[in-house]
Amino acid sequence: MADPAVPALARTWPVGVRPPVVRGWEPPATAYSRGHRGVDLEAAPGTPVRAVAPGRVSFAGRVAGRGVVSVELAGTGSPPLRTTYGPVRASVRKGEEILAGAVLGTVEATRDAHCGPTPCLHWGLLRGTAYLNPLSLLPPWLLGLGPSRLLPLDGSPVEH
Numbered sequence: 001m002a003d004p005a006v007p008a009l010a011r012t013w014p015v016g017v018r019p020p021v022v023r024g025w026e027p028p029a030t031a032y033s034r035g036h037r038g039v040d041l042e043a044a045p046g047t048p049v050r051a052v053a054p055g056r057v058s059f060a061g062r063v064a065g066r067g068v069v070s071v072e073l074a075g076t077g078s079p080p081l082r083t084t085y086g087p088v089r090a091s092v093r094k095g096e097e098i099l100a101g102a103v104l105g106t107v108e109a110t111r112d113a114h115c116g117p118t119p120c121l122h123w124g125l126l127r128g129t130a131y132l133n134p135l136s137l138l139p140p141w142l143l144g145l146g147p148s149r150l151l152p153l154d155g156s157p158v159e160h
Contacts, residue, residue, distance in 0.1 A: 006081065006125070006136035009073070010052035011100035014085055015043040015107065015121050018144055022120045025133040037131040038084070038124030045109035045119055049088050051102045052137055058082060060090040060104075069104045077127075083134065084124035 013019060020042040028035030043049075051071050059070040068086040087108035092098060107121050114122060125134035135143070 003132050003136040005127070006132055007076065008137060008139040009076075010137040010139065010142060012050050012052055013041070013138070013142065014049055014052055014083075014123050015041050015047050018142070019043060021135075022115050022118050025135065027131065027133070031129075038122050039134055040115050040120040040122050042115075042118055043107045043121040045107050047107040047121070049085050049104045049107060049121060051098045051100055051104055052083060052134075053100045055080075055083075055098060057092045057094055057096045057098060057104075060092050060094055066110060067105065067108050071098065071104070079128040081132075081137075082126045083137070084122075084126070086122050088121070 022040040022042050023036055025039050026036035028037065049069070053071075053073050055071045055073040057069065058072045059068065061068065063086070066087040067089050068084060069088050069090050069092060070082055070084045073081045073083065085104060087110045088105040089108045090105040092102075092104050098104070107119065109119070114120070123134045125132045125137060
């Protein structure tokens with residue numbers, strides 16, 4: 001599930017606390033093949049959409065009639081990792097620096113059938129033009145894959 005080329009640097013889910021995944025990551029066989037280039041997270045219209053990590057808003061506007069926000073993630077190389085969120089009624093503007101957990105807007109009600117009868121947020125991740133699995137950004141403690149452990153803030157080794 002996790003992509004080794006993607007650092008697990010997210011500090012929050014984009015909507016809610018471990019929301020149900022309506023549709024998972026289905027990478028296309030080629031750049032133009034069918035697939036699902038992100039994950040769909042169950043989220044009702046009006047749900048706040050949060051940045052999963054710090055960065056800079058690279059786009060906030062409409063694409064094909066839907067609101068979309070993209071965030072270039074700080075310190076992720078060149079080209080930087082970029083998260084996308086839609087459909088979103090944006091409350092941020094292009095160029096704005098944001099922190100992890102900052103509200104980017106709210107889930108928009110749409111008439112398209114992207115998620116079927118369940119309202120959702122489509123969350124994507126790219127490096128350049130290559131789509132990646134956005135769930136790879138989430139560390140195990142956010143994915144719920146094990147117990148949380150407190151670690152020293154000063155970087156000293158953990159004794160068992």
